[in-house]
Amino acid sequence: MAKTNALFMSGVPELLVLRLLAREEMYGYQLVRAIKAASNETFDLAEGVVYPVLHSLEVRKLLKAREKMAEGRSRIYYTLTAKGSKRLAELSEQWQRVRDGVAQVLGGQYA
Numbered sequence: 001m002a003k004t005n006a007l008f009m010s011g012v013p014e015l016l017v018l019r020l021l022a023r024e025e026m027y028g029y030q031l032v033r034a035i036k037a038a039s040n041e042t043f044d045l046a047e048g049v050v051y052p053v054l055h056s057l058e059v060r061k062l063l064k065a066r067e068k069m070a071e072g073r074s075r076i077y078y079t080l081t082a083k084g085s086k087r088l089a090e091l092s093e094q095w096q097r098v099r100d101g102v103a104q105v106l107g108g109q110y111a
Contacts, residue, residue, distance in 0.1 A: 011091070012043070013035075013045055013049055013050065013053045014053055014056075014057065014091065015088075015091045015092070015095060016035050016038075016039070016043065016045075017031060017035075017050065017053050017054065017057065018057070018062070018080065018084060018087060018088040018091065019088060019092075020034050020035065020038065021063065021078055021079060021080050021084070022080050022084075022085065022088055025077045025078065025079045026077065026078060027070070027075040027076055027077050027078070028047065028050060028051050028054055028075075028076065028078075029047065031050055031054070031078075032045060032046070032047055032050050035050070054078055057078075057084065058078070060083075061081060061083050061084075062080070062081060062083050062084035062087050063078045063079065063080060063081060063084055064078070064079050064080075064081050065077070065078050066079075
């Protein structure tokens with residue numbers, strides 16, 4: 001699989017994490033697997049990428065964390081806060097504008 005340009009990916013992990021947590025509460029490694037599965041393996045983000053994003057979002061009060069027992073283990077589960085939902089809406093709108101602009105250029109509008 002081809003590597004993704006790191007600069008091109010700026011902000012994408014935050015958007016993906018927020019979107020998946022808007023659907024359901026998850027713990028860190030579960031998110032790693034969910035991102036890979038939901039993107040049809042386009043994004044294979046390492047734990048070293050996802051966990052710092054989770055911690056940053058929690059510090060910014062976009063996520064709420066709670067400890068919960070699952071499968072005999074204590075895990076930290078994350079959910080979106082109201083502020084996180086607002087941030088997701090903002091990022092989604094920005095992504096739509098970028099996607100539409102790139103599609104126009106690639107579609108030959110400016111060739």
